[in-house]
Amino acid sequence: MEEAAQAAGSPVDLMRDLGVGKFTKVPDEITHWIEEQRSWRETCAFADQSYHMTDHYVEGPDAVDFYSEYGVNNFETSEPGKAKQLVVANPNGYFIGDAILFHLDDDEFLSVGGAAAHNWLQYHIETGDYDVSGEIQPRPVATGEDPNNFRFQVQGPEAIKIMEEVTDEPLPEIGFFNFEPASIGGHDVNLLRHGMAGEPGFEFWGPYEYGDEVKDIVLDAGEEYGIRHLGAESYQTPNKILGWIPLVVPAIFEEELQDYREWLDVGQGLLSIGGSFESDDITDYYFTPTELGYGHIINFDQDFVGKEPLEKEVGDPDREKVTLVWNDEDVIDVFASLFSEGETYKFMEFPHPRSSACQYNKVLKDGNHVGVSTEQGYIYNQRELLSLAVVDTEYSDPGTEVSLIWGEPEDNTNPKVERHAQTEIRATVAPSPYSEDNR
Structure with a gap:
């Protein structure tokens, strides 16, 4: 990964406009x-x-201590037959990835999810001094x-x-x-x-x-x-109502993580960036676990990587995760542009419009940049197009009116994106999760 980022000029240049890889072997639609x-x-x-998804098998007498050092969660109550959302952060408190962790037996664990968290954990198993072993099964759709x-x-x-x-x-x-x-x-x-x-x-x-x-x-x-x-x-659409953001840029590009990037296979760690938000600084694409809604699971009674900066943030975060309800008329205008003269707006594939793994659209309030919108999708049950966003806390109250920029920058090189003009879409802030939890 380090060599690839250096060759590209920067991590942003490496990841921008790569498009979307094959998600799964399951067809896009089974019925409708x-x-x-x-x-x-x-x-x-x-x-x-x-x-x-990737699978990560970890076994050994130091397994719980290992997870306690690199996960932000509380592992004191972990026992066979229990699962939890495993969240890992870098030393500066920024989010790397998450997965579902299954406690299979006394010293045996399986976590299932995106590659980012598993790569980070496997690196520390191989380079650290822990009586544990680990093995990653990459995404089967990618390996065949x-x-x-x-x-x-x-x-x-x-x-x-x-x-x-x-x-x-x-x-x-x-x-x-x-x-x-x-x-x-x-x-x-x-x-x-x-x-x-x-x-x-x-x-x-x-x-x-x-x-x-x-x-x-x-x-x-x-x-x-x-x-x-x-x-x-x-x-890929119900996470919009549940409030879970599945893919963001993993926070692995700080200078002090160079050894990790030199270890990391670019084929296992590369994600694509797209959307209207642009920055030359890769850290502008980072989130913290708190911003992604994981503040309630962080266990500050244990020492873990990233604890000190998260401890400072958790009581007074600068940004908060919300749901954005897109304005119906503005969404319809995107489609209407296809039936009129002049430039058209970026086409929306329903129900899950995206052109990159990590979608970052600029969120505005009165013309000022106040956050980024990530995952978007149309939900028939709500008859609404929703996205999950992280916005400045002062604009996170339900009912706040904001807007987002739909469309890629003019110099976009993603071959899966047609020529188009950007447009502003009004949106209303709503809670996340968006719907009642009946589980």
Whole structure:
């Protein structure tokens, strides 16, 4: 990574306008994305998460101490059968990445998520003095290899009824973010009580070789309940209402992290930047865990990397995560521009318009830059186009009127983006999460 950034001239030059890589092996649509979105609210949605995330296996007697040093979370209560959102920061308190951490056995852990957190942790396993071992399985869609595990999720009002039908024994009573072993069609799985759209559900996983059989059992049982298999596009939209930002620029480009960048394979650590926000300083693309909404899970009773700057920030953050509700008329104007003479605005692919892995659109208040909008998506259930944004705290109150700039800079070189003019879209600040959490 260090060599690639030096050759490009800067980290921003390296990452800007690379486009979007293949997300998953799952088709963009299985039926229609609107029906797929409706399913998590009305019936049950089925998601295949087997291909787009990295897995990190960590084992050894120092595992808990290791996580306590590099994660901001509290690990004192961690025990087999519990999961948590693992968040890691750099020494200056900036966010590197997150993942879901499963405590499998006394000294055995599995985390599942984006590569950024796993690369950082694996580096410290290999270069530090810990009695632990670690192994990363890269994103299967990127390598073309089969994953170790299938990973499925069901969520929605009918999800629990469906799982009661497909498990070979009575469905266990499991607390939120806890998991237990179960059996489906004679195959052992782990059931995690979870949900990604604010609705009740389960995530479950097991050896990949019998994943198709388990999937068929669940989909067949769910047919009478109206289950829908989510395509890749609809799958990527519910985080807008749940308030989770999946991809931001990892804070790994400070001078003191050069050794890490020299260790890091550029193919495993490179993300693309796009959107209307521009800066030559890569740190302007950074966030802190607090700004991303993780302040409530930071455990200041333990020493961890990034503790001191986060301790100073958490009581009085400069910025806060919010939901932006885009103005309907302004969104319609984007499409209307295609039917009139003159320049057109950047085309919006529904339901998940984006042209880069890390989307950064400029947020304005009375013409002044007050934040950045990241993930955006149209949600049929709300009949709204929403995005997640980090804005200056004084503009974070629900109901505040702001605007955002839609479109790429004029010198954009992303081959997947057509020629267009930028436009200003009005938006209203709303809470994050955006909808009631029924999980």
